[in-house]
Amino acid sequence: MSFYAKSIVSLIFLAAGIVAVLSMLTLMGKADKKMSGPALRRIHRTAGIIFFILTLVISFVCIRYVAAFGGRLAVRPVFHAVLALALFIVLLLKITIVRFYREFLRIVPTLGMTVFVLAFLVVGTSAGYYFLKAGPAIGQEPPVTEEAREEEAEPLEAPAGSVDLGSALFEQNCSFCHYSDKTDSKLGPGLKGVMKTEKLPASGRSPNAENIAKQLKEPVGTMPSFTSLTEKQVLDLIAFLETL
Numbered sequence: 001m002s003f004y005a006k007s008i009v010s011l012i013f014l015a016a017g018i019v020a021v022l023s024m025l026t027l028m029g030k031a032d033k034k035m036s037g038p039a040l041r042r043i044h045r046t047a048g049i050i051f052f053i054l055t056l057v058i059s060f061v062c063i064r065y066v067a068a069f070g071g072r073l074a075v076r077p078v079f080h081a082v083l084a085l086a087l088f089i090v091l092l093l094k095i096t097i098v099r100f101y102r103e104f105l106r107i108v109p110t111l112g113m114t115v116f117v118l119a120f121l122v123v124g125t126s127a128g129y130y131f132l133k134a135g136p137a138i139g140q141e142p143p144v145t146e147e148a149r150e151e152e153a154e155p156l157e158a159p160a161g162s163v164d165l166g167s168a169l170f171e172q173n174c175s176f177c178h179y180s181d182k183t184d185s186k187l188g189p190g191l192k193g194v195m196k197t198e199k200l201p202a203s204g205r206s207p208n209a210e211n212i213a214k215q216l217k218e219p220v221g222t223m224p225s226f227t228s229l230t231e232k233q234v235l236d237l238i239a240f241l242e243t244l
């Protein structure tokens with residue numbers, strides 16, 4: 001899913017949550033006498049169903065991601081996942097009570113509000129994070145800061161890695177997020193010709209072995225780090241990237 005698709009889905013998700021809450025508040029608080037109860041109930045149900053379906057769709061995308069990179073997730077995605085799981089459980093509980101255990105109906109508004117607050121926290125730990133981090137430059141090419149330039153490592157001697165081993169490592173560790181045969185983005189930029197271009201796609205550093213190795217150990221952006229790769233494996237990967 002592209003960055004924009006995700007942003008739009010999460011906006012619809014929040015909007016559905018807001019509509020569900022407002023329609024129920026209006027109904028329970030009877031703030032608006034002009035709207036009838038059944039109409040508000042229908043709005044609440046429809047918004048709720050959209051919210052629930054989006055919860056399932058987004059969870060599916062995220063769980064695939066966690067399944068691939070679970071061991072390497074940073075604190076923020078883990079926090080996001082825990083909040084999302086809590087949201088899902090409270091939402092299921094609320095639906096179950098409304099459907100089957102109506103004697104507990106009085107706690108349903110509290111559960112509904114909890115789901116609503118969790119939805120904001122969940123979106124905040126992903127979209128909100130990227131928004132604040134990227135600010136107005138969102139979606140544009142990141143500028144090459146002085147810092148990034150200074151961080152550029154000095155080129156060392158040509159590395160001696162195995163292209164075949166590198167290719168297999170790429171298949172296992174990188175192909176989920178990067179195409180090797182084109183420059184289109186998957187979860188990360190396509191890496192065709194990555195070592196032959198002017199500068200690396202995300203950081204803007206020069207495409208030498210040291211900067212690739214740096215990306216694997218202390219990645220810029222949202223790529224997970226690959227601290228478990230040995231030095232030899234890094235050289236193999238670089239040897240493979242040089243053939244693209």
Ligand code: HEC
Binds near residue numbers: 069174187194203237
């Ligand atoms: C979970 C997805 C993911 C995986 C797995 C992944 N990457 Fe990335 N990679 C990214 C993203 C996203 C970026 C762009 C960083 C950004 O702008 O946020 C990136 C950027 C890069 C860059 C450009 C760095 C720069 O300085 O511009 C290289 C090179 C790279 N990845 C190589 C690899 C290699 C090699 C592997 C496998 C060992 C790998 N990636 C695994 C997501 C991933």
